[in-house]
Amino acid sequence: MKTHLRARASTLVLAGALAAGSLTGITPAWAENLQDALVATYGSNPTLQAARAELRATDENVAQALSNWRPSASVTGTSQFSQSDNELRSGAGFANLTSSRDDRVSNSGTVSVRQNLFRGGRTVAETRQAKAQVAAGRAQLSGTEQEVLLAAVTAYMDVLRDAATVELNRNNVTVLQRQLEASQDRFDVGEITRTDVAQSEARLSRSQSALISAEAALTNSRAAYERIVGMAPGTLDASPALPPLPGTENEALDIAVTNNPALQAARFAEEASRHAISQAKGALLPTLTVEGDYTYADNPSSTVRNSESATVTGRLTIPLYQSGAVYSQVRQAKQLNSQSRLQIREALRQVEEGVASAWEAYRAANAQITSDREQVRANEIALDGVQQEAQVGSRTTLDVLDAEQELLDSRVALVTSERNAYVAAYQLLSAVGRLNAEYLGLPVERYEPTVNYDDVSGKWFGFGIEDDPDEIAPESGTDAASQL
Template identity: 30%
Template structure:
């Protein structure tokens, strides 16, 4: 009894993967977001940019410093003031607090630059995530399409092989000419080439899916319907202008350039800060020496001449701002163009998928009719071979069209910044 139970458990464990539910597209996307190193890198970069923004914000607050020193030695004043050589322990300590009052734009420029960097990094995370989802949708559909192509190609080889054998038998019986046999053999070689090509495409599609998701594509669910999308082209363009990661990064780049320009020009302006300091010194100049000091006030610094360096750096920063403005305009134009093309592709691939399904059904019905007609001698073997090829091609086209439908839909969502 115990051996029977152990065998049953082992059999159940071996068969468990076959009972598992097929992987859905949503599950594949979730696995990819957990698995993708590029998305993890983008998130880490965004965290670092957030911390840099925090540091820039803190630069306008007060800072407190504490310095000190202690030593051991022997001091010999040479009889000055009647002092003789003696061992001393010179030590000093100083504590200070400083609060910037005016920095000419250095602090505000640094804050603007750091904040823009954080916004650009967040847009980069969104872009990476939406692009990854589109890539997974394309890879998911690609596996299903190549699997369907492989199945159709395998079926075509078997069907053409049967037709070729029948043609040979009928030729031997004197029912058909040798041309039928030669045509069947040629179509069989063609079908075998199609099968080899389909095998290669399927292997590549499986490898890409596994790389993106970390999952094995042995059991995938059918493709779902297209995800929600804008109803009109105007809505798609408006949403892209508001949410597109590419545009958001260009906007952040312009803000960062303006912050850098403010910092560059601030180099020629004075700086003011309020301070308070206290210090204590012992045994510094002669044995028993002590000195304590406490002070508060305003400290300033003005670099009013730098041989043209500050002016040149300001002009360079202004040119960088103009370049960033041009990049933003280019990004908006490029995104608009891509959205228009993607929106049209979504419509066309949807219609193509519907047409491909109708073509597949018609080809299958035609194949069934041709089989009957060839069987009773109303049509030659070549007609059956053509019908078999047409049916296989239409099945492949239907699978590819459905994969294109889902890929273009998710591609448009990536352009819009939809998650």
């Protein structure tokens, strides 16, 4: 697709960008282009960082599933104090009475080891399900990355648009102030009536109100930019280059069917639900375990000083009937799989709709730019002609004011359509699944989800993590227990 946006943005937008800081009373401290904003967003946006942490948590599902292949071991220790008093009769007729007392402390320890040999295929199914969940989580992370980067692009272009709008309205106020002075001078010499002066005053008040509204919109846009990017906007580059876009709508759709992260996530979620069926069925199959116990007891009884025992047990458990609960779980898993399959179909329809909508929005925005530029050109000619006709008395003051307002409106519309075209282009990239750091060529250290996965999926010991919460962000500091 060809686009005139690649070459250069409107000088109106450039003027607005240069005023982005000064118009709100803030002096820009540094120059910034769209790539700088996207780099800052990629590295610091809390929404994106939270999604990465969520994926790292999902990685642990694989480690938990694989743990069923490994043995479990435990140590149990007991210490017991016992006291007994006994009276014994002996002799002829049990006439002799003797008493005895036994105070004893006995200690024992047991080491137990348990190893699963067969769990009805549930370990295999759980592992495959966990891996599918990780794949779905990675696709969801890609979707979050696209959403965050698109929000950054939108915030960047909103600041440019609103800054340019403020500059246009400020210039309009200046022009109308001068026109009011000229109208007053002409009224003083009797060339025009009081009505003409009142019309100029009314139009000036209107322009001042519009300027205040434009400045408020710019303040809001700057706040949104800071929230998403993580810093206040500096002097923004007014002509960010667009990345390569699909050449046709069909090409865009073909790319989206393969790359769109929402569709990928739905497919992997269906795979996970499919393995959940096998996992549920496994509860109907036999289980086989080997258990080993070693026990040492010190002073276990009055006649035994110490004892040792070791046992190895093979345990085969064959389920016969579990009150119908397992059968219900299998049916439930099948229904959830049906739901997942339908969600793939729904995701595909949403992708098709999103591509078509984004394509038409981009095409319409570019056509709007052409129309708005022609409108600006025509209004500039019209204003010049009305001003000349007003000097010879064939046009009224109101005609001039109306022509000036139409020119202002067309210039603001042009700024808005240029912003819309940029945003629509990135929305199209998002729809096809290419709005990411890799495709945009951002000079960042890219987040690699495989690093944490490889680190934790086979880990046998340890609860430490690389991305410690205290190093990422402070804790909330709340203590709910003290407030309840």
